[in-house]
Amino acid sequence: MANLRTNNLSGEQGQNAYRGSVQFNDADYLQIADSADIEIGSNDYTVEFWAIFTKVSSSTAYEEIVNKGYPFQIYRNTSNNQILLAVDSNTDTYEINTSFGTPEVGHWHHIAVSRSGNTTKGFVNGIGGLSSTSNTSIHDGSTAFTIGTYGASTGDYQFRGVISNVRVVIGTALYTADFTPPTEELTIVDGTAILCCQDSNDPTQEATGKTITGFGNLATAGYLETQPKVIPPYGVDAGNAFGGPIQQSSQGYMYFPTGRTEERGRGRAVIFAGSVTPVSPNFSSNIDYIEMRSSGVGVRFGNCTGNSFHGSCGSSTRGFMFGGQIGSPDVQTNLIEFVTIATEGNSTDFGDLLRAKRRLNGQGHSNKTRAILAGGGGDAPLAPDNVIQFFTMASTGDATDFGDLNAAKDNSAGTGSPTRMLIAGGRDYTPSATVVNKIEYITMSTTGNVTDFGDLTVARAELARASNAVRSVFVSGGTPSPKVNTIDFVTTATTGDATDFGDLPIAKGGMASANNSIIGIFVAGTTGSRTTDIQSLTIATTGNGVAFGDCNVTDPSQGREGCSDSHGGLS
Numbered sequence: 001m002a003n004l005r006t007n008n009l010s011g012e013q014g015q016n017a018y019r020g021s022v023q024f025n026d027a028d029y030l031q032i033a034d035s036a037d038i039e040i041g042s043n044d045y046t047v048e049f050w051a052i053f054t055k056v057s058s059s060t061a062y063e064e065i066v067n068k069g070y071p072f073q074i075y076r077n078t079s080n081n082q083i084l085l086a087v088d089s090n091t092d093t094y095e096i097n098t099s100f101g102t103p104e105v106g107h108w109h110h111i112a113v114s115r116s117g118n119t120t121k122g123f124v125n126g127i128g129g130l131s132s133t134s135n136t137s138i139h140d141g142s143t144a145f146t147i148g149t150y151g152a153s154t155g156d157y158q159f160r161g162v163i164s165n166v167r168v169v170i171g172t173a174l175y176t177a178d179f180t181p182p183t184e185e186l187t188i189v190d191g192t193a194i195l196c197c198q199d200s201n202d203p204t205q206e207a208t209g210k211t212i213t214g215f216g217n218l219a220t221a222g223y224l225e226t227q228p229k230v231i232p233p234y235g236v237d238a239g240n241a242f243g244g245p246i247q248q249s250s251q252g253y254m255y256f257p258t259g260r261t262e263e264r265g266r267g268r269a270v271i272f273a274g275s276v277t278p279v280s281p282n283f284s285s286n287i288d289y290i291e292m293r294s295s296g297v298g299v300r301f302g303n304c305t306g307n308s309f310h311g312s313c314g315s316s317t318r319g320f321m322f323g324g325q326i327g328s329p330d331v332q333t334n335l336i337e338f339v340t341i342a343t344e345g346n347s348t349d350f351g352d353l354l355r356a357k358r359r360l361n362g363q364g365h366s367n368k369t370r371a372i373l374a375g376g377g378g379d380a381p382l383a384p385d386n387v388i389q390f391f392t393m394a395s396t397g398d399a400t401d402f403g404d405l406n407a408a409k410d411n412s413a414g415t416g417s418p419t420r421m422l423i424a425g426g427r428d429y430t431p432s433a434t435v436v437n438k439i440e441y442i443t444m445s446t447t448g449n450v451t452d453f454g455d456l457t458v459a460r461a462e463l464a465r466a467s468n469a470v471r472s473v474f475v476s477g478g479t480p481s482p483k484v485n486t487i488d489f490v491t492t493a494t495t496g497d498a499t500d501f502g503d504l505p506i507a508k509g510g511m512a513s514a515n516n517s518i519i520g521i522f523v524a525g526t527t528g529s530r531t532t533d534i535q536s537l538t539i540a541t542t543g544n545g546v547a548f549g550d551c552n553v554t555d556p557s558q559g560r561e562g563c564s565d566s567h568g569g570l571s
Helices: none
Strands: 022-024 029-032 045-053 062-067 072-077 082-087 096-101 109-116 119-124 127-133 145-147 161-170 192-196 212-215 268-276 283-291 299-303 311-314 318-322 325-327 335-340 348-352 370-374 387-392 400-404 413-416 420-424 438-443 451-455 464-467 471-477 484-491 499-503 512-515 519-523 533-538 546-550 561-564
Touching: 029 192, 045 062, 062 161, 082 119, 096 119, 096 127, 145 161, 268 318, 268 512, 283 325, 311 370, 318 561, 370 413, 370 420, 413 464, 413 471, 420 471, 464 512, 464 519, 471 519
Parallel strands: 311 561, 512 561
Antiparallel strands: 022 161, 029 145, 029 212, 045 109, 045 161, 062 072, 062 145, 072 082, 082 096, 109 119, 119 127, 161 192, 268 283, 268 561, 283 299, 311 318, 318 335, 335 348, 370 387, 387 400, 413 420, 420 438, 438 451, 464 471, 471 484, 484 499, 512 519, 519 533, 533 546
């Protein structure tokens, strides 16, 4: 969602014209089980959310909005329409039980409570109405974090209205003085323990991986119990259909379909490093970028670690490069680096993979929060493995174990949707290096091992990839030879074998991949000899690929990898 406003929540619309909120009526609430990382104790903290209150008063004296049992509550006193914070250290008397704002019924309000040291402050729409000094260590008591009521109550203390973007941060006071409320969907920052109520389809989504249990009849598509009405005509943008029809709400204003403008056939691709020849050393440190909406020519972005045969993926703001070969013979790295895609410059250290590995060409898939890569490795004694690992893109740090492939594999392709990652092709090392046609998949929000999906039409490694929210495409490849120009596709949500899509003009392996929701581009690579050209295809339309342009390198290259700020997982 973009452009959060106090009187309207807008952004990703389309067929879900009220993106990113959860509606609560009688007996509706959400709970997250207690865990160590949501215990506040004596730490600095921030709890914030957006809310709409639908009733001036109710049968109950209090509407509990968010709480962790008796020791920590943000609630509304319905008798005087005041927002209050209650904090306790497990005594009979609240250390803080103070109002800090009066909401206007029927409108969005940003509500935040933040503690820095001994000072706790409460804000409504960025304006402070509470400043209390206390050294309270907030008692935990193994109580669940609850949204929409107190404990498991379905009568007394029931909240009635709409809640969006609940974020709990432990260890940081994000707001210490009056501020302008956020105008974008909240994201994970350092110390984020909970981030939820952001999804237009699922009220139980949670960005850090916690399980939310829903009770009652929770809804995500309504604001004040109204539904959008579809009206003609369907929208068109430069010849590309929007991601849904134009819609009219019951309040009499119009919404346009899903995604930011750059996600509807636009966006910036970032291409990292690579192997060049005959230059010595033959590992390039170049970072280039390509504006997919207007140009097929690469432009210099900055520099990274001189590298090749690494993996890559990105969020809507950051591009990542990880692993790869940094020397000969077979010197490989565990480094994760990132750039801010909108701002040219050199890469920055992010963290480390679980081990050093290369042959990750084509690997890496991401949604809005999580980056995942599978397999990879090098020659003995640093042989490929079957490990799947992930990291949270908003927070610097090392990768974490996710699960396992069915067998050790390198040079496979990783792509998919915002919910599912597919791992296709590559070289299977059980018992020896054999090019395979396997497609496996994982659910991105749930750690665990792969499940069989189906088969490619042609077994191959070093293949490229692209995806939109519906379709995954696997492009060309070949290790070491022959190279093939085959393009396959699958419907990401439906297991089964791949179907022929068409052919790429030039058969290559080791190409860099990047895409938005409309096109995929495939940069450089090798036919047996390194190249500089860029090829492309339209993801939603089967057929042959076409020439797109040329990369910004003097020397031909392979083993590059890329990403974009608007790939299918971000649409």
